[in-house]
Amino acid sequence: MIRFEAAAKAYPARRGHASVAALSDITLDVPEGAILGVIGRSGAGKSTLIRLVNGLEKPTAGRVTVDGVDMGALDEAALRAERRSIGMIFQHFNLLARRTAFDNVALPLEIAGLPAREIKARVEPLLELVGLSDKRDRYPAELSGGQKQRVGIARALATRPRVLLSDEATSALDPETTNQILALLRKVNAELNLTVLLITHEMAVIKAVADRVAVIDGGRIVEEGATYDVFAAPQHATTRSFLSALTGQSLPPELANRLTAEPAPGRDAVLRIVFTGSHATDPVLSRVSRLLSVDVNIIQAQVDEIAGAPFGVIVVSIPGDAATVAAVVGAVERLHLSAEVLGYV
Numbered sequence: 001m002i003r004f005e006a007a008a009k010a011y012p013a014r015r016g017h018a019s020v021a022a023l024s025d026i027t028l029d030v031p032e033g034a035i036l037g038v039i040g041r042s043g044a045g046k047s048t049l050i051r052l053v054n055g056l057e058k059p060t061a062g063r064v065t066v067d068g069v070d071m072g073a074l075d076e077a078a079l080r081a082e083r084r085s086i087g088m089i090f091q092h093f094n095l096l097a098r099r100t101a102f103d104n105v106a107l108p109l110e111i112a113g114l115p116a117r118e119i120k121a122r123v124e125p126l127l128e129l130v131g132l133s134d135k136r137d138r139y140p141a142e143l144s145g146g147q148k149q150r151v152g153i154a155r156a157l158a159t160r161p162r163v164l165l166s167d168e169a170t171s172a173l174d175p176e177t178t179n180q181i182l183a184l185l186r187k188v189n190a191e192l193n194l195t196v197l198l199i200t201h202e203m204a205v206i207k208a209v210a211d212r213v214a215v216i217d218g219g220r221i222v223e224e225g226a227t228y229d230v231f232a233a234p235q236h237a238t239t240r241s242f243l244s245a246l247t248g249q250s251l252p253p254e255l256a257n258r259l260t261a262e263p264a265p266g267r268d269a270v271l272r273i274v275f276t277g278s279h280a281t282d283p284v285l286s287r288v289s290r291l292l293s294v295d296v297n298i299i300q301a302q303v304d305e306i307a308g309a310p311f312g313v314i315v316v317s318i319p320g321d322a323a324t325v326a327a328v329v330g331a332v333e334r335l336h337l338s339a340e341v342l343g344y345v
């Protein structure tokens with residue numbers, strides 16, 4: 001539904017500033033009905049990526065298509081028409097203060113020239129869908145952040161788009177409200193078969209809502225894949241650093257400070273074992289311990305759910321001699337899980 005084909009965006013040099021390569025060689029597919037999350041730090045190029053999809057910027061190389069339409073090749077009139085099939089929600093909601101919830105949702109339909117009766121027939125079910133029927137006559141100032149974003153979502157859906165772009169839509173919300181809004185995004189995604197491209201700087205958002213994730217760094221995609229796979233086996237340092245911000249993913253500081261890369265006599269090895277898929281609930285540690293007669297000391301454990309599937313990370317220490325480490329890693333891998341030596345203490 002959304003396709004980046006070797007797309008690049010360079011902002012031209014201006015008043016003493018060199019040109020900026022905001023995005024380079026972006027190749028990315030968002031299949032119809034999928035939720036793809038793009039995560040990156042400030043300045044990584046996330047907003048530029050979204051602006052290429054809605055045609056606010058044109059790529060300086062490559063193409064960006066939405067349902068086959070080359071967004072960079074449209075003139076202004078064609079672009080305006082095409083944007084009706086692309087809804088957008090924003091970090092700061094962008095509601096009109098002097099319009100009620102109903103009138104904010106109605107705005108894109110008024111602009112499209114729909115008659116009042118038809119507007120009412122569309123807006124009311126949308127307010128119902130986002131759980132705001134009782135707030136239809138409230139002004140934005142009378143709504144909570146979460147309620148304002150619900151209005152934003154209803155407004156984005158008013159023109160019955162096939163694609164929804166979300167620009168840090170939960171960044172101004174507390175964690176509980178964030179989860180409610182993300183649940184609503186999943187609901188509209190499923191009920192309306194909407195394709196969603198969302199950008200965020202939080203892995204928790206990706207974990208809660210995205211089927212697939214692309215990690216962007218310095219204007220390039222450094223890692224992309226099914227959310228579950230990326231969480232289970234992150235390949236790039238940037239991805240790992242985003243994951244370490246999630247509770248339970250990083251080592252306790254006291255341990256991290258003592259960790260050395262090289263083994264030495266008398267030291268223990270610290271292993272991270274990732275429990276995934278159908279083996280997530282296997283009693284691996286007791287099996288390995290029994291099989292190899294090795295004492296396994298649990299340092300940290302976390303069980304979670306990603307995209308509805310169980311996922312666990314456990315950090316253990318074992319005797320650090322090379323033979324024991326190789327035997328334990330081998331045994332864990334034979335049980336279809338992955339084990340990584342983090343270091344020695």
Ligand SMILES: Nc1ncnc2c1ncn2[C@@H]1O[C@H](COP(=O)(O)OP(=O)(O)OP(=O)(O)O)[C@@H](O)[C@H]1O
Binds near residue numbers: 012020022040044049
């Ligand atoms: N109109 C512009 N002119 C020149 N440079 C720009 C322009 N817009 C963005 N940039 C630059 O392009 C790069 C990517 O910016 P972009 O806004 O896409 O990043 P971002 O990941 O969305 O960051 P943030 O999370 O802080 O919004 C940055 O180096 C930025 O300074």
